Amino acid sequence: MTEVPVVRPEWGRFAPDSVERLMLDHTGAAFGLVLRPRTVVLDRARVEVEGIDEADSVVVQLVANQGAYKPAWRNKVMADLFKLLWLRQSIPGSPRAVLVVAEPAARALAGWVAVAAADLGVEVLVWDGAAAVPSTR
Template structure:
């Protein structure tokens, strides 16, 4: 056997020695690659530790999110892995942000919500206190004001006065600032306030708006006229259609009396089933 020849018994020993050299070189390269990544990940690790302290999670939870693998350890090995160690490092927060900026991808990660946090809500606004307005009943220039002799409004007021046993006439009311508003019917003592909805002909959906506007006006006048006690809404037979649904129920709950003029006399609003 010459000096450059190997015996069959020396081959296994030489192979084992070569394998150890390759393994050592691989470990050295792995440490060199993982060391910069671990240094870059220090700020992110400190931030996660601080967030974990405020949220009650352990400091080494690694910022694990549902559906994502755990963060890498200092040697680039998956933390908590049960199988063979992987040499693939995980990008830290700073490296991930830089990589996303270069590639044009957005960072879709959401900040971890601290345990026990509540959603901020705006404080409810206090309901403003209504300013009490007092109206003064004035004398009308004429007994019937704008209601002509043969008008439906005049016949409705006469029929309602006969039903209630009092004399009703239209009169103007004056606000504290000097403005005026007219009530279509009021008795001499100022106890009863009346609004009329006297539409004739074909029914129109707009009549419902007139009914609700007069209901609103009656509620205001009943509070603003010091002597007022009753609020009455008198409608024609045609306008009864506008009182369907919740309107008549709301009027009853608000204390507004509703009567119907059938052309000759005043009757109570028929109950709907």
């Protein structure tokens, strides 16, 4: 894995008051880690990782959608699950893969999606605005 030299702020594209930043802070607190966005190069591909710890032991993708649920959010959930599977396989040491979904988007976990995530070893947390906790779906 090659890390792209840091040429942007520690929080990258996440503004100080962004939902994504709060989600990463709360998820990191739950794991006892500091999670930050980072750009890495894997297998000739440059990829934005929404949250990763300094030791590369945990990779996190966020579904931060807010407001009324839209069925298209399910596509974002599935795309992030696929990305996490690839990151886990491609980053040396097989890091822990975690998908954090904001409560309004948690409906996207209905049916087979949550079962597939569990079977594939991706942890799913639901963020309620105050904490990220394991999904009950």
